Amino acid sequence: MSGPLRILVSTPDVPLYEALAEEFEAEHPDADVTIDSEDFSTLITNAPRILSTSNPPDLIKLASFGNLVKDEMIIGLDGYADAYGWDDWPQSQFLSARVAADGQTRGTGSLYAVGPGFGLTGVYYNKSLAGEIGMTDPPESVSEFEDLLDRAREKGLLPVMVNGKDGGTAFLLQNLQMGHAGTSEPMQAWTFNQPGADIDTEPTVRAAADLQAWGADGYLPDDVNSIDQSAAPIRFEEGEGVFFPSGNWHAPGLDESSGAFGFFLFPPMEEGGPYSAMTAGSNLAISARSEHPHEAAAFLDFVQTDATARELTVRLGGLIPAGPESAPMPTTERGSAVSDTVAAFQHLVASDGLVDFMANATASIQVSTIVPSIQSLLGGQITPEELASQLEDGYERELGR
Amino acid sequence: MSANSAVEPGRAVRERISPPTRAPKKRLPPKIAGRSMVGLVWAGPALVAYAVFVVYPFTQTVRYSLYDWDGFGSARFVGIENYRRVLTDPQLAGSIGHAFVLIVFFTVIPVGVGLLCAAALSRVDRGPVGGLARAVLIVPQILPLVGAAIAWTWAYSSEGAINQLLRAVGLGGLARPWLADFDLALPAVGLIGTWVSLGFCTVLLLSGVGRIDKSLFEAARLDGAGHFRELTTVLIPGVRREITVCVTVTVIAALASFDIVYVSTGGGPGTETMVPGVEIYRLTFLSQQVGQASALGVALTVLVLAVVLPLQWLGRER
Numbered sequence: 001m002s003g004p005l006r007i008l009v010s011t012p013d014v015p016l017y018e019a020l021a022e023e024f025e026a027e028h029p030d031a032d033v034t035i036d037s038e039d040f041s042t043l044i045t046n047a048p049r050i051l052s053t054s055n056p057p058d059l060i061k062l063a064s065f066g067n068l069v070k071d072e073m074i075i076g077l078d079g080y081a082d083a084y085g086w087d088d089w090p091q092s093q094f095l096s097a098r099v100a101a102d103g104q105t106r107g108t109g110s111l112y113a114v115g116p117g118f119g120l121t122g123v124y125y126n127k128s129l130a131g132e133i134g135m136t137d138p139p140e141s142v143s144e145f146e147d148l149l150d151r152a153r154e155k156g157l158l159p160v161m162v163n164g165k166d167g168g169t170a171f172l173l174q175n176l177q178m179g180h181a182g183t184s185e186p187m188q189a190w191t192f193n194q195p196g197a198d199i200d201t202e203p204t205v206r207a208a209a210d211l212q213a214w215g216a217d218g219y220l221p222d223d224v225n226s227i228d229q230s231a232a233p234i235r236f237e238e239g240e241g242v243f244f245p246s247g248n249w250h251a252p253g254l255d256e257s258s259g260a261f262g263f264f265l266f267p268p269m270e271e272g273g274p275y276s277a278m279t280a281g282s283n284l285a286i287s288a289r290s291e292h293p294h295e296a297a298a299f300l301d302f303v304q305t306d307a308t309a310r311e312l313t314v315r316l317g318g319l320i321p322a323g324p325e326s327a328p329m330p331t332t333e334r335g336s337a338v339s340d341t342v343a344a345f346q347h348l349v350a351s352d353g354l355v356d357f358m359a360n361a362t363a364s365i366q367v368s369t370i371v372p373s374i375q376s377l378l379g380g381q382i383t384p385e386e387l388a389s390q391l392e393d394g395y396e397r398e399l400g401r
Numbered sequence: 402m403s404a405n406s407a408v409e410p411g412r413a414v415r416e417r418i419s420p421p422t423r424a425p426k427k428r429l430p431p432k433i434a435g436r437s438m439v440g441l442v443w444a445g446p447a448l449v450a451y452a453v454f455v456v457y458p459f460t461q462t463v464r465y466s467l468y469d470w471d472g473f474g475s476a477r478f479v480g481i482e483n484y485r486r487v488l489t490d491p492q493l494a495g496s497i498g499h500a501f502v503l504i505v506f507f508t509v510i511p512v513g514v515g516l517l518c519a520a521a522l523s524r525v526d527r528g529p530v531g532g533l534a535r536a537v538l539i540v541p542q543i544l545p546l547v548g549a550a551i552a553w554t555w556a557y558s559s560e561g562a563i564n565q566l567l568r569a570v571g572l573g574g575l576a577r578p579w580l581a582d583f584d585l586a587l588p589a590v591g592l593i594g595t596w597v598s599l600g601f602c603t604v605l606l607l608s609g610v611g612r613i614d615k616s617l618f619e620a621a622r623l624d625g626a627g628h629f630r631e632l633t634t635v636l637i638p639g640v641r642r643e644i645t646v647c648v649t650v651t652v653i654a655a656l657a658s659f660d661i662v663y664v665s666t667g668g669g670p671g672t673e674t675m676v677p678g679v680e681i682y683r684l685t686f687l688s689q690q691v692g693q694a695s696a697l698g699v700a701l702t703v704l705v706l707a708v709v710l711p712l713q714w715l716g717r718e719r
Binding site for chain 1: 578580666689
């Protein structure tokens with residue numbers, strides 16, 4: 001093969017991908033893989049520019065597709081999915097990386113990206129503070145969760161640490177919305193841009209009302225709107241907040257304070273109801289100008305199926321591998337936040353409870369609509385009804401509907 | 402930088418124009434024609450660079466602004482639709498309004514306070530005290546804006562320096578997460594700009610004060626003028642040109658602000674601190690609406706010129 005297989009990922013991913021590349025080279029002695037990195041937001045904002053250069057990387061990490069499919073800058077993977085047998089695996093793991101022929105609707109059509117593992121959202125808890133408020137088991141319904149929040153506040157503790165400056169509050173809104181709807185289907189259809197999907201509905205209004213009440217009742221930090229995603233985990237780790245809704249990408253960091261933090265899935269509205277959580281693959285796509293698409297696809301198959309690669313994905317990436325049903329699930333340390341997230345993920349894969357993030361509905365809905373609207377909601381500037389209609393308006397404006 | 406280039410050419414042109422007014426009108430004397438040719442040769446490299454890096458990209462921006470284009474795929478001609486949206490979309494129009502509010506904090510306060518500082522410092526000898534004061538004032542100007550904005554974000558947070566200070570002096574009731582407050586976020590961001598601009602304005606005005614003939618101050622004092630009268634009759638008219646430069650530079654900084662707002666609030670809470678600079682960035686890099694972003698960029702340029710050109714005219718020496 002002429003020249004190395006070049007992979008461009010975001011900076012925090014480098015240790016994982018370098019280890020994966022080393023494993024891959026050990027398996028395939030003639031392979032030569034180099035890993036380059038960009039800071040995450042630079043990578044995301046510049047992906048189209050990077051892919052349109054004359055000599056782009058063979059594989060690139062993507063958070064969303066934007067117009068890359070429409071502009072034919074990445075290739076479809078259906079042929080490889082067939083050749084490697086990905087088609088026979090549980091298909092929900094590939095859903096969000098499928099794009100229809102219109103270049104926009106997701107969840108159906110050809111596959112455009114796959115990767116070693118998945119992110120997963122839920123709620124972290126500080127075990128000692130949770131003990132103080134008498135929490136023995138994770139809550140099984142939203143009202144049980146609200147009881148815990150109330151007890152925390154009465155003890156003078158901050159119930160929930162969350163970053164409202166850049167959208168951590170959207171996790172709460174989305175979970176509450178799916179809880180009120182009793183199903184994640186309408187939300188999933190909306191994030192996938194399916195025709196006729198609409199978010200300006202009763203469950204969204206009720207979810208927004210709940211979230212606004214949580215703010216007004218003192219369950220959220222006073223300065224929620226100015227806390228960002230780097231400050232929130234630090235403050236939570238320092239003991240500010242009993243709960244912290246976030247994703248498994250924080251689990252390895254929180255586990256450094258050995259076993260002080262646990263993780264549970266956001267509870268359903270009623271006890272016994274369906275659990276759902278947001279997930280996104282740490283996905284790589286193959287550049288349309290790649291000279292080594294077959295080698296790139298071989299690497300993608302390797303990271304999903306090789307036992308060592310899957311173990312590295314959990315340990316170094318804090319991500320959970322999916323892959324074929326029969327694949328071995330890596331072992332994790334008992335009582336760690338990482339092991340909680342892996343167990344939760346397996347439960348959700350089995351129950352089809354994985355949904356995409358609202359933030360991925362369009363390229364910029366998170367920054368142009370979701371974050372400002374939730375900030376206004378928590379600041380009391382708009383009503384829950386207005387939040388629901390603003391979300392839908394922002395969505396339709398970006399999709400040109 | 403841009404302000405200097407906006408001011409200096411004007412002056413250069415006036416200085417060059419004055420001899421011909423005394424010369425015969427019909428034909429330029431050979432000496433002067435030769436000199437302007439030489440001038441053109443000297444200015445040539447700069448003109449070429451200006452044409453390639455400023456004029457050409459600007460014409461491209463104007464062209465993009467007439468299309469619906471994501472920057473890569475096929476573009477669709479939409480005429481003035483993008484401009485119509487700049488004026489009618491509340492979020493886009495609101496961002497322009499916020500930029501005007503920032504002028505108060507980037508320009509009005511720094512120039513006003515800067516005049517007072519310059520007047521005070523001009524009385525202090527260039528000894529250690531004066532030198533130290535100058536150094537302290539200029540520090541914000543040499544710090545990278547991004548670093549400064551991050552430091553201010555910490556200072557403004559719930560447990561940050563500003564709230565600690567308020568609590569220490571018994572004003573804990575006023576303590577709040579400043580950048581998360583819907584009414585106060587924009588002024589709070591503006592004050593970061595004040596902090597940055599103040600040193601620049603003071604040092605520039607101070608150099609102007611140094612040029613004023615000392616006898617004018619003496620004459621004013623002999624006539625019985627107090628500090629205030631001295632400020633209004635001698636100092637301010639004496640630094641008119643420096644004031645024009647300060648106002649021009651800081652007004653442009655306010656209208657085209659990006660770094661401070663992007664780092665400190667990202668435009669939030671809600672859209673309370675959204676400014677055109679951040680909006681253009683969002684439209685280009687996140688929404689991939691290059692056409693719409695270009696239209697806002699052109700509108701911003703026209704706006705800056707509409708504000709700055711009258712300022713240049715007002716600041717002319719008569």
